[in-house]
Amino acid sequence: MNRLNLHLVSDSTGETLEMIAKAALAQFDNPTVSRHFWPMVRSLQHLDRIVPELAAHPGLVFYTLVNPDTRTRLEEHCRMLGLPAVPVLDQVTAALEAQLGQAAQGRPGRQHMMDENYFKRVEAIQYTIAHDDGLAHEDWEEADILLVGVSRSSKTPTSIYLANRGYKVANIPLVVESPPPQTLYRLRHPLVVGLTTSPERLIQIRRNRLLSLNEATETAYVDNDKVKAELQFARRLFGDNGWPVIDVTRRSIEETAAAIIRLAQDRDRKPASEGGTGKPI
Known part of the structure; x- marks a missing residue:
């Protein structure tokens, strides 16, 4: 029970996802975690290519995917494989939408824009x-x-x-x-x-x-x-x-x-x- 395959699926660099996972794992005593990192997943074809790896290494899936089609496909695959999938930024985004009175833009990697x-x-x-x-x-x-x-x-x-x-x-x-x-x-x-x-x-x-x-x-x-x-x-x-x-x-x-x-x-x-x-x- 102290072993875990942790899949990190992101449509951008995955830096945010890695930091969130690292911060959460720090609250546990020496867990044995195998991280499987899947950055820049921006198409259904790319997502479908990693599904065999999800099946071969079942565990927990953290994801930050803003494209609704890609999100839906990942969630469907995880349900079929019996894998828990957690959209780690959803609650934060929803709270911001409520307070700001506007919908999130849903564009991947905006935090990395060269502004x-x-x-x-x-x-x-x-x-x-x-x-x-x-x-x-x-x-x-x-x-x-x-x-x-x-x-x-x-x-x-x-x-x-x-x-x-x-x-x-x-x-x-x-x-x-x-x-x-x-x-x-x-x-x-x-x-x-x-x-x-x-x-x-x-x-x-x-x-x-x-x-x-x-x-x-x-x-x-x-x-x-x-x-x-x-x-x-x-x-x-x-x-x-x-x-x-x-x-x-x-x-x-x-x-x-x-x-x-x-x-x-x-x-x-x-x-x-x-x-x-x-x-x-």
Whole structure:
């Protein structure tokens, strides 16, 4: 009963369907799930070609199909095969139709249209990659968010995640022996956020990094006292400048990014004179 064939049938890229399935499965303890992914199913002929796979691997079918003929054909096949089929977006779409007073357009892949938001996201990704690890500090004023923290405090992956949400992000590593450029203290537009973590967690991550590079693991980079001094230096800098601080010790990249987005949205609603506290959140 802990095994499942999960068929994901989409008329677009299937990204939304995969995220919904992943979020739902996360609520269960170590289920054994074989995912069968069927994207870009936009014709009856294409749908009919995957039916033998549904029969060969019976299980649960999640689908996002907006074309009524394709939906009906899939539902008919699932009934004949005795497979439960779940239209995962139907309730959400129906609620929106009721509140907005209009019918959904029923066009597949509309969320992936190359509109203004799409090009904004592409620009944000390009900017973020070009301003990783302290690069191009002369352009930091163009950033929406600037992340500051010691080495291996999740700055880069968090930056890339935020860029995919449309935020231009720069990040800078803090090194005790090499103070950051003065540009950092003169910024007006970007939200500057400090990232911190526990010494134990940071040492573990750094050791794993050194091992992956086949380098010696007994260096100042992972020395307990040195690491604590780095983190204290960073915390003082955050506090002196009133930057908001996020402790990433027990946070995933997604959770850290969500906290940063909330800070950015809160700042947009506040007068410019109100700053951060320098305390971890």
